[in-house]
Amino acid sequence: MSKTIRLDHSFFIRDVLDVAPELPGKILQFRSNNEVKSYLITEVEAYRGEEDKACHASKGRTARTEIMYHKGGHIYVYLIYGMYWMLNFVTAEEGNPQAVLIRGLENLPGPGKLTKSLGIDKSFYGEDLVSSKRIWVEDHGNSPTISTSARIGIDYAGEPWVSKPWRFYIGKVESFR
């Protein structure tokens, strides 16, 4: 059987374009009611720093984006459309605001759907994936084929950002979305 390893700072403190493509295939471990469940990560998107107009950090350092300026491994959560919480993993070194939006888990496609199912809300803002007892990520040795496309719902960002192929997903799953 393959060895399972909890991802630590050596994984998250890298450029988001190195981290994001490696997340589909990894396992999100989530504790609820004192029971830990495993979820295969199937789809993510990279948001890369203040220059990336689609990244919330393009507005600069604010109360909302503060956690993105911390070192990789923390969780960034925010509310969209007044009803959906979005789950993000902060990447890169301190002072470099980058994050990966978790867009889909196996059997839970959709960034708003997965947080609703798991019960993830603002209370997870700032949580540390490296030391948390209720949410973390493991490498179970999967290495799926990754497909890419432009990011979803960021038309307002304009070129070149709207065209960057920074959405990464397991192709097989994409076929029926």
Next chain:
DNA sequence: GGCACGATGTGA
């Protein structure tokens, strides 16, 4: 203080 607008999902 007030206002416009989303890194979405659902249902018609």
Next chain:
DNA sequence: CACATCGTGCCG
């Protein structure tokens, strides 16, 4: 295609 629903950034 319409729309629910509210925190956040920005303007004043």
